[in-house]
Amino acid sequence: MYDFKIEAADTATMYYDLASALEGLVAGEPDAVANMANAAALIWETLPGLNWAGFYRNVGGELVLGPFQGRAACIRIPFGNGVCGAAAASLQVQRVDDVHAFPGHIACDSASVSELVVPIVRDGALIAVLDLDSPMLARFTQEDEVGCVGLAEILASAI
Numbered sequence: 001m002y003d004f005k006i007e008a009a010d011t012a013t014m015y016y017d018l019a020s021a022l023e024g025l026v027a028g029e030p031d032a033v034a035n036m037a038n039a040a041a042l043i044w045e046t047l048p049g050l051n052w053a054g055f056y057r058n059v060g061g062e063l064v065l066g067p068f069q070g071r072a073a074c075i076r077i078p079f080g081n082g083v084c085g086a087a088a089a090s091l092q093v094q095r096v097d098d099v100h101a102f103p104g105h106i107a108c109d110s111a112s113v114s115e116l117v118v119p120i121v122r123d124g125a126l127i128a129v130l131d132l133d134s135p136m137l138a139r140f141t142q143e144d145e146v147g148c149v150g151l152a153e154i155l156a157s158a159i
């Protein structure tokens with residue numbers, strides 16, 4: 001059993017602790033699905049205010065649903081479509097305060113209002129995106145973006 005109780009006083013410390021826990025979880029494990037599944041569970045348990053946390057994988061130039069926590073979601077997303085597809089096509093983090101104002105946003109769960117999508121890149125190539133959704137307006141801050149980029153860097157060599 002893994003029992004990570006991350007109760008940090010501030011966001012930066014929380015992401016530091018989360019990154020340490022993630023490094024421990026994936027250490028020595030080469031299976032990408034197992035590592036994405038545990039990462040999704042850890043993020044879901046640690047970050048407050050989420051209604052979805054998980055991965056879309058780059059499968060032959062299309063995003064395909066990977067391990068996640070939350071409601072059942074759209075399975076395939078073409079590069080360039082929606083928030084995840086924008087992150088995949090540009091290799092840039094997408095931090096969206098209100099998805100209803102994002103052109104082409106794909107509503108997998110009507111409860112989602114804000115979204116953070118971080119590309120996971122290895123040797124210049126997109127492996128997957130980490131996708132976090134929240135029912136709160138502007139849930140994700142610059143600190144969340146920096147913290148999740150750190151998590152994506154750990155995952156880049158683990159998935």
Ligand code: SME
Nearest residue numbers: 073082083084105106108
């Ligand atoms: N809203 C996303 C689709 C994935 S779900 O949020 C799980 C998008 O626009 O890419």
